[in-house]
Amino acid sequence: MTAELSLELRGIHKAFGTFVALQHIDLEVRRGEFMCFLGPSGCGKTTLLRVIAGLEAQTRGTIVQNGRDISRLPPALRDYGIVFQSYALFPNLSVADNVAYGLVNRRQPRARIAERVRELVRLVGLPGSEAKYPAQLSGGQQQRIALARALATAPGLLLLDEPLSALDALERVRLRQEIRALQRKLGVTTIMVTHDQEEALSVADRIVVMDHGHIEQIGTPREVYREPASPFVADFVGKVNALAGRVRAGRLQLGTLEFGAAGPDREVRVYLRPEDVLARPLAEGDPHVFDARIEKIEFLGSFCHVQVASQALAPQPLMVYLSLNFLAEQQLEVGSELRLRLLHERLRVF
Numbered sequence: 465m466t467a468e469l470s471l472e473l474r475g476i477h478k479a480f481g482t483f484v485a486l487q488h489i490d491l492e493v494r495r496g497e498f499m500c501f502l503g504p505s506g507c508g509k510t511t512l513l514r515v516i517a518g519l520e521a522q523t524r525g526t527i528v529q530n531g532r533d534i535s536r537l538p539p540a541l542r543d544y545g546i547v548f549q550s551y552a553l554f555p556n557l558s559v560a561d562n563v564a565y566g567l568v569n570r571r572q573p574r575a576r577i578a579e580r581v582r583e584l585v586r587l588v589g590l591p592g593s594e595a596k597y598p599a600q601l602s603g604g605q606q607q608r609i610a611l612a613r614a615l616a617t618a619p620g621l622l623l624l625d626e627p628l629s630a631l632d633a634l635e636r637v638r639l640r641q642e643i644r645a646l647q648r649k650l651g652v653t654t655i656m657v658t659h660d661q662e663e664a665l666s667v668a669d670r671i672v673v674m675d676h677g678h679i680e681q682i683g684t685p686r687e688v689y690r691e692p693a694s695p696f697v698a699d700f701v702g703k704v705n706a707l708a709g710r711v712r713a714g715r716l717q718l719g720t721l722e723f724g725a726a727g728p729d730r731e732v733r734v735y736l737r738p739e740d741v742l743a744r745p746l747a748e749g750d751p752h753v754f755d756a757r758i759e760k761i762e763f764l765g766s767f768c769h770v771q772v773a774s775q776a777l778a779p780q781p782l783m784v785y786l787s788l789n790f791l792a793e794q795q796l797e798v799g800s801e802l803r804l805r806l807l808h809e810r811l812r813v814f
Contacts, residue, residue: 470495470621470653471516476525478511478677485511486677489525493655498647500664501657503674504700509657512674513623516655518542530620544621545614549629551606553598559585559609560594566617584612587646604635611643615650622647624656628663640667661701665689673697689737695814698735703769705741707780709734709813716813719777721752723808732813738769740810741784743802753805756782758798761791772804 469492476489486508493499501509514520516527518539527535534542545566553562560581567577585594588608598606607627614622624643628636644667647654658664664671665685673680673688673696681693692698699706709718709732716725718734754776762769770786773779784804786796796802 468494470497470530471655472526472528473516474526474528476512476515476527477523478508478515478520479523484677486515486522488678491672491679491682493653494669496651496653497669498644498654498656498667500668500671501655501674502659502661502664502671502701503680504659507674508677509659509672509674510625511677513625513655513657516621517544517546517623543619544623545617545619546623546625547607547610547614547627549626551598551603551610551630553606553610553613555598557597558594559590559596559598559601562598562609563594563612563616565613570617580616581612584616585609587615588612589642602635603631604639607631607639608642611646615652620653622652622654624654626657626659628658629660636663643667665701671701673701675700690810692735692812695733695735698812698814703738703783705736705738705783707734707736707777707782708732711813716811718806718811719774719780721754721776721806723752723811725813735812735814736806736810738783738785740807741782742805742807743784743786743790744805750805752808753803756802756804758796758800758802761798763788772802774804 471493473489473491476486478486489512501512503509511520515522518537522535526533529543554565563581563584564577567580581594585591588611590605590608593601598609601609628640631639640663656667668685670682670684671688672682675696681688681697683691688697688701692701698704707718709716711725711727711730711732713729714725716723754774756772756774758770759773759781760771767785767787768791770784772782772784774782794802
């Protein structure tokens with residue numbers, strides 16, 4: 465393991481009886497980075513986090529943290545703090561006692577514990593709440609205290625198991641921004657499990673997209689969104705149009721539209737983000753410009769999801785993003801005709 469790596473997983477496999485939850489997991493986590501495990505329910509992301517924490521034992525494979533093999537160490541001997549979805553605060557203990565729990569177990573001096581508690585409670589934005597009990601706090605405040613408790617012992621690794629999923633939408637956005645800012649300030653290596661793609665795209669340095677117990681792709685948010693490595697990633701991360709096409713004589717055929725292509729003749733699936741269809745064609749003679757008719761408009765505030773149909777792509781509908789201002793300027797509504805242009809360089813072919 466190099467000095468830049470905080471954690472390395474080699475050949476991690478986990479089975480529950482005949483059910484294989486994780487298979488062939490190889491992963492390197494860089495020191496100080498914020499990594500998200502992203503995927504649908506049941507894909508293995510929480511199991512992988514629990515294996516790292518020692519809360520589940522891998523069937524086989526090696527875990528190395530900061531050059532030390534922790535593969536078979538119990539949780540208490542691993543260097544991490546963890547925050548659960550359910551907060552997991554002790555209801556009979558005050559905020560101060562909850563935050564101090566790990567420090568008390570390590571027999572830290574009382575004055576040092578009190579100082580550290582005040583520092584952390586202030587750090588998570590709740591100064592003066594030390595004497596309160598969890599029941600007196602909102603969900604977001606309880607999660608902030610759970611975060612303070614996880615950070616109390618200054619762990620080398622912070623594990624977050626869907627920490628925001630129990631919160632309302634506004635609190636979730638606010639707290640994820642605070643967690644990211646705090647992580648940057650402290651420089652602590654962090655792994656967060658989430659099924660929320662927007663959450664992962666907004667906070668992660670790198671995203672690990674998982675499905676059925678294996679890793680589909682590892683990359684920056686931009687790489688995962690712009691250059692999906694598989695149809696699953698293209699479908700799961702962000703909105704996407706999935707269109708049937710074919711390669712013939714070195715050309716990609718998408719309905720009546722044609723594009724340069726490489727590879728043998730074959731049937732393909734073509735993936736295109738809604739924002740990669742332009743409603744302001746620049747050149748009349750462009751072969752990638754086509755006429756379409758609006759079938760459905762879904763209002764989403766400043767922009768709309770607009771479903772269109774076109775003879776060029778028939779019978780496949782296409783989803784595009786159009787701004788509310790553009791729709792008003794052009795007086796477009798359901799049934800209106802408009803011209804569109806595909807950004808052919810953004811097509812992903814599988």
